[in-house]
Amino acid sequence: MHTxxxxxxxxxLSNDAINLxxxxxxxxxxxxxxxxxxxxxxxxLDSKGVSTHQxxxxxxxxxxxxxxxxxxxxxxxxxxxxxxxxxxTLPPFEPIVKDGKLYGLGSNDxxxxxxxxxxxxxxxxxxxxxxxxxxxxxxxxxxxxxxxxVEILLPRLPKIDCAIVGEPTxxxxxxxxxxxxxxxxxAQGKPGHAAREEGDNAILKAMKDIAWFSQYQFxxxxxxxxxxxxxxxxxxxxxxxxxVVPAQCxxxxxxxxNELYTFEExxxxxxxxxxxxxxxxxxxxxxTGIATNxxxxxxxxxxxxxxxxxxxxxxxxxxxxxxxKMGPGDxxxxxxxxxxxxxxxxxxxxxxxxxxxxKILLPNPS
Numbered sequence: 326m327h328t329x330x331x332x333x334x335x336x337x338l339s340n341d342a343i344n345l346x347x348x349x350x351x352x353x354x355x356x357x358x359x360x361x362x363x364x365x366x367x368x369x370l371d372s373k374g375v376s377t378h379q380x381x382x383x384x385x386x387x388x389x390x391x392x393x394x395x396x397x398x399x400x401x402x403x404x405x406x407x408x409x410x411x412x413x414t415l416p417p418f419e420p421i422v423k424d425g426k427l428y429g430l431g432s433n434d435x436x437x438x439x440x441x442x443x444x445x446x447x448x449x450x451x452x453x454x455x456x457x458x459x460x461x462x463x464x465x466x467x468x469x470x471x472x473x474x475v476e477i478l479l480p481r482l483p484k485i486d487c488a489i490v491g492e493p494t495x496x497x498x499x500x501x502x503x504x505x506x507x508x509x510x511x512a513q514g515k516p517g518h519a520a521r522e523e524g525d526n527a528i529l530k531a532m533k534d535i536a537w538f539s540q541y542q543f544x545x546x547x548x549x550x551x552x553x554x555x556x557x558x559x560x561x562x563x564x565x566x567x568x569v570v571p572a573q574c575x576x577x578x579x580x581x582x583n584e585l586y587t588f589e590e591x592x593x594x595x596x597x598x599x600x601x602x603x604x605x606x607x608x609x610x611x612x613t614g615i616a617t618n619x620x621x622x623x624x625x626x627x628x629x630x631x632x633x634x635x636x637x638x639x640x641x642x643x644x645x646x647x648x649x650k651m652g653p654g655d656x657x658x659x660x661x662x663x664x665x666x667x668x669x670x671x672x673x674x675x676x677x678x679x680x681x682x683x684k685i686l687l688p689n690p691s
Contacts (some may be wrong), residue, residue: 338448342440343427343640345369346671349404349436350429356405356469357655363526366404368444371448382465383478383643388446390453397458397483398621398685401640402439402447402491402652403467403473405551406431409456412662434659437674438491438652439463445678455686460485465519467640470610475640487621487647491679493566493654493666498625499635501549502642502650504582504612508589510534510575510603517570521650524570528562528607531574534599535560538578539664541598547583548613549634553591554581581636582611610642621649624684628677 345365356360359382369438370377377386409430410416417430425452429436446461460482466474479485492499512531513548517524535557543553559577582591595603615622622632630651637656641648653674654666 329438335485335672335676338444340677341490342444342671342675343668344434344569345443346427346436346440346666347429349440350420350432351418353418354405354431355408356466356471357457357473359405359465360680362404363463363465365626368462370443372660373450375447375450378480380478383462383474384477385460385482386446387483388449388455389451390455391458391483393483395456395458396486397460399460399462399482399485399488399644400491400684401462401464401476401488402435402442403465403640404431404436404439404463405465405468405474406434407468407660410660410662415663419663422668424674425668427514427671428665429662429667430664431678432666433468433654433664434656435492435654436653437654437671438493441653441671441674441678442489442491444675445682448679449682449686454684457486457686458483459486459686464640470638476609476643479644485646486553487615487619488641488649489621489646490639490644490650491652492637493656493659494635494651495653495655495671496630496653496674498622498630498632499650500622500632501547501584501614501634502590502612502638503550503554503634503636504642505610505638506580506582506588506608507596507606508578508580508592508603509606510599510601512574512576512601514570514574516551516572519568519570524572527571527574529618531560531576531601531671534601535576537598543586543594545583545585547585550583550636551634553586554636555579559610566678578603582612589667593627610638612622613641613644613648615647615649618645618648619673620685621647621681624681625649625651628680630677
């Protein structure tokens with residue numbers, strides 16, 4: 326394909342993608358409430374002649390010449406959003422284009438990535454003799470790490486060999502990702518009257534353990550992901566009265582785990598060092614990585630994309646196969662007030678996704 330033809334193709338795909346993103350922004354799609362955006366995505370794909378499937382609020386499709394004897398690449402991103410924060414000055418559900426930016430809730434995380442991957446899928450949809458199959462999946466509940474998103478969909482898909490997960494990375498390659506371990510802790514004391522020498526203050530007990538969480542450093546530091554990071558993010562008691570020594574103090578610890586530790590090792594170290602009782606909420610979101618010699622990474626490297634380790638989690642953590650996290654937009658804008666994505670980021674993202682996959686899907690790309 327000549328340069329002018331490529332530019333025309335990408336421009337057409339980009340225009341469709343931006344129009345789709347505007348519809349998604351205008352339609353609230355909080356986690357567990359994505360029915361309407363699922364319908365929008367399915368209708369869009371149907372209008373392009375794509376045979377779609379839906380399970381719960383997850384929409385997916387295979388390329389036209391899908392061959393079960395070939396390996397398969399999953400193109401995945403999510404269409405749920407967080408709720409808009411109070412600092413918004415623009416209407417979060419009104420897609421506004423200004424100064425080259427498309428504003429709106431979910432525009433950056435991860436609408437720009439999703440529509441760019443959909444456009445990329447459409448580019449390859451009718452091409453025969455691809456070296457890999459392609460599956461596009463627009464999934465739900467990513468923002469809450471819910472079980473009715475990609476996790477419940479994967480067993481219903483054909484066998485997947487690897488994936489590109491669309492999250493805003495400035496189109497650089499997140500080849501590793503920290504795991505997320507959240508624990509609920511309770512320090513036990515004894516109630517008493519604050520005016521007398523009674524009781525055993527649970528807050529003081531919690532403070533000792535919280536000091537350990539803030540000061541302890543796990544010795545193994547990853548070259549890609551850095552150290553394990555533990556942050557106490559919530560603390561409260563059940564007390565409603567000022568004059569009662571609290572019998573319990575509850576707090577929450579957010580732990581970002583590098584690939585050098587298992588969750589079991591982290592929990593064992595905590596057990597040995599604190600007095601509070603604790604319980605992990607989930608052990609599903611483990612640290613992940615993809616080898617630097619994987620074809621996806623080699624293709625991206627040949628295009629000048631840099632690799633890095635991501636401190637944030639995504640649906641990549643729920644995939645039992647190699648996955649590259651990569652997409653247009655900037656993670657620093659995610660969940661911010663007046664969220665936006667640059668129009669050029671979508672256009673360039675589509676072009677780069679296509680270039681990357683050309684190196685893998687086409688034996689002799691023109």
